[in-house]
Amino acid sequence: MSRVERVNNKERLLKLMEILREYTDEEHELSYEELMDRFRLSYGPGMKVNKISLKDDIDHLIASGFDVTINQEKEGLPKYYSHQYRLFELYELRMLIDAVVSARFITKNETRNLIRKIKKLTSIHQAKLLQNELLIDSSVKSESPMVRLAIHVLHQAVAEKKVIAFQYGRYNVDKEFTLSRNGGKYLVKPLALTWTNDFYYLIACFMEADEIRHYRIDRIRNVEVTTESFKYDPFDVSRYVQSTFHMFAGSEQWIKICFRNELINVMLDKFGKEVDIQKDGESHFILTTKARDSAGLASWILNWGSQAKVISPPSLVEKIKSEIASMHELYN
Structure with missing residues (x-):
C-alpha cells in the first residue's frame, strides 16, 4: 500500500477493526498511541488520525455489534482498547487443530494450510499458544490432494440426490495404487458421508447389486456426477x-x-x-x-x-x- 497521510473514513474503520482483531485479546490491549503506531506501520509515518475520529470509529464499531472493550483504570489515565469476545474460544480452536492433524485423509500440506487459517481466527498472541498442536505424522497422512475436491463433489451429489460414477482402487504389496474391476466405473446412489476410524467414507447404494456399501474417499478416483436423479429413502447413518x-x-x-x-x-x-x-x-x-x-x-x-x-x-x-x-x- 502506498504511504499516505490520510485515508477515507470507511477504510480507516475497517483497518481499526483489523488491528483490534489481530493484535488484541483478553490479555493484550492497545492505547491510542499504540493503535496509531499500527496505523503508521500500514500507511506510513505521516499517517494522522485524531482522537475524536478514533472515538467515533470505536463508537461506530460498538454500535454495529463489534466487540470493543475499553479499559481505563482512573479518570485522566490513558484508555486501552481490545477485542475480546470471539466466535471461537481458544480451546475450541485447539480442538479444531487437533482434529485436522489427526485426520488421515488430509494431506500434510493441507494440514499446515488449515492450521494457518485456523490461527487467523484469533489474535497473534493467542495463536502462539496454539503451537503445541499434535505432531503431524506424515507417514499416515494421505498423499492424494484430490480428497478435498472429491469430498465437495460428493456432498453436493448427496444434497442433490444425483447418481455418481467413479473408479475405486487399493494399494498392492509393491505400494502401487491399482484400480479395482480393471478400472471399470462404480455406479452408485450416494446416501451420506461419514468420518470414522480416521478416514472419510462414502456410504452409497451400489446399483449393480442393489445393496448398501461404503467406500473410502481417499481411494476414489475420477468422480462424475450424472444427470440421473434418485429417490432418497430414509437411511440411518449412525x-x-x-x-x-x-x-x-x-x-x-x-x-x-x-x-x-x-x-x-x-x-x-x-x-x-x-x-x-x-x-x-x-x-x-x-x-x-x-x-x-x-x-x-x-x-x-x-x-x-x-x-x-x-x-x-x-x-x-x-x-x-x-x-x-x-x-x-x-x-x-
Whole structure:
C-alpha cells in the first residue's frame, strides 16, 4: 500500500477493526498511541488520525455489534482498547487443530494450510499458544490432494440426490495404487458421508447389486456426477456405522458376546449406553446387539483375547474357533 497521510473514513474503520482483531485479546490491549503506531506501520509515518475520529470509529464499531472493550483504570489515565469476545474460544480452536492433524485423509500440506487459517481466527498472541498442536505424522497422512475436491463433489451429489460414477482402487504389496474391476466405473446412489476410524467414507447404494456399501474417499478416483436423479429413502447413518467393525461390509445379524467387566466402558463407547447389557455372575456381562458378520467383526472380537467369548450365533462361534486354531497352528 502506498504511504499516505490520510485515508477515507470507511477504510480507516475497517483497518481499526483489523488491528483490534489481530493484535488484541483478553490479555493484550492497545492505547491510542499504540493503535496509531499500527496505523503508521500500514500507511506510513505521516499517517494522522485524531482522537475524536478514533472515538467515533470505536463508537461506530460498538454500535454495529463489534466487540470493543475499553479499559481505563482512573479518570485522566490513558484508555486501552481490545477485542475480546470471539466466535471461537481458544480451546475450541485447539480442538479444531487437533482434529485436522489427526485426520488421515488430509494431506500434510493441507494440514499446515488449515492450521494457518485456523490461527487467523484469533489474535497473534493467542495463536502462539496454539503451537503445541499434535505432531503431524506424515507417514499416515494421505498423499492424494484430490480428497478435498472429491469430498465437495460428493456432498453436493448427496444434497442433490444425483447418481455418481467413479473408479475405486487399493494399494498392492509393491505400494502401487491399482484400480479395482480393471478400472471399470462404480455406479452408485450416494446416501451420506461419514468420518470414522480416521478416514472419510462414502456410504452409497451400489446399483449393480442393489445393496448398501461404503467406500473410502481417499481411494476414489475420477468422480462424475450424472444427470440421473434418485429417490432418497430414509437411511440411518449412525446405525450403519455402529454395526460395522473396522468398516468391513457384511450381512447384519444378532450377536451375543460375554465380556469381562473391565471392558464395560469400551463397549459403552462403541455401542452407546442404550445397548442391551446383562450381568453374568460377578465378573462378566453379556452384550447383545446387531452387527455385520465380517472379517472385521471377527478381528475385533479376537482383539480382546480371553476377555471375550462369543455365545451366538453358532456361525460366528465357529469362525472364531477356526481363526484361533489357525493362529495356534501358525505359532506352534
